[in-house]
Amino acid sequence: MKVLIQRVKKARVDVEGKAVGQIKQGILAFVGVEKDDTKESTQRMLKKLLSYRIFSDDGGKMNLSVEDINGEILLVSQFTLVANTKKGLRPSFSSAANPKLSAELYEYMIQQAKTTNLNIQTGVFAANMQISLVNDGPVTFNLEC
Numbered sequence: 001m002k003v004l005i006q007r008v009k010k011a012r013v014d015v016e017g018k019a020v021g022q023i024k025q026g027i028l029a030f031v032g033v034e035k036d037d038t039k040e041s042t043q044r045m046l047k048k049l050l051s052y053r054i055f056s057d058d059g060g061k062m063n064l065s066v067e068d069i070n071g072e073i074l075l076v077s078q079f080t081l082v083a084n085t086k087k088g089l090r091p092s093f094s095s096a097a098n099p100k101l102s103a104e105l106y107e108y109m110i111q112q113a114k115t116t117n118l119n120i121q122t123g124v125f126a127a128n129m130q131i132s133l134v135n136d137g138p139v140t141f142n143l144e145c
Helices: 039-051 099-113
Strands: 002-015 018-023 026-032 062-064 072-077 119-122 129-144
Touching: 002 039, 002 072, 018 072, 018 119, 039 099, 039 129, 072 099, 099 119
Parallel strands: 026 072, 072 119
Antiparallel strands: 002 018, 002 026, 002 129
8 A cells, every 4th residue: 555645724625516625734645556455554554644743843844744733634545656667658557456355445444433533524435526725735645555
């Protein structure tokens, strides 16, 4: 599983011209599911996402997690995130999970995230989504575990 996170002041996802999810300060997380992923690896990734220290403390150092600041999370499925781009001029998706497993693990991540006290918003799996955001920093990390 690969998750690209961006620290944001706000973010929004629209489908067919309508907002389906939006957050204020927190994390916009693009989620890519790979063939070998399981509920256990999804749980590990979510724990990392929730605990990853990318928000500034009073001293200006990145020492706080999204949980520490009571931030919000926008989870968006993104198939293209798992593309292999090392060779040639066209991405390969050979490591991507099939749509059934991808949907299952994306929904599992959402369900588990919603057990926290944070505001969790989402995109729509396999939809054509338009994402708007104000990146705070910019701060962007590619999480793998």
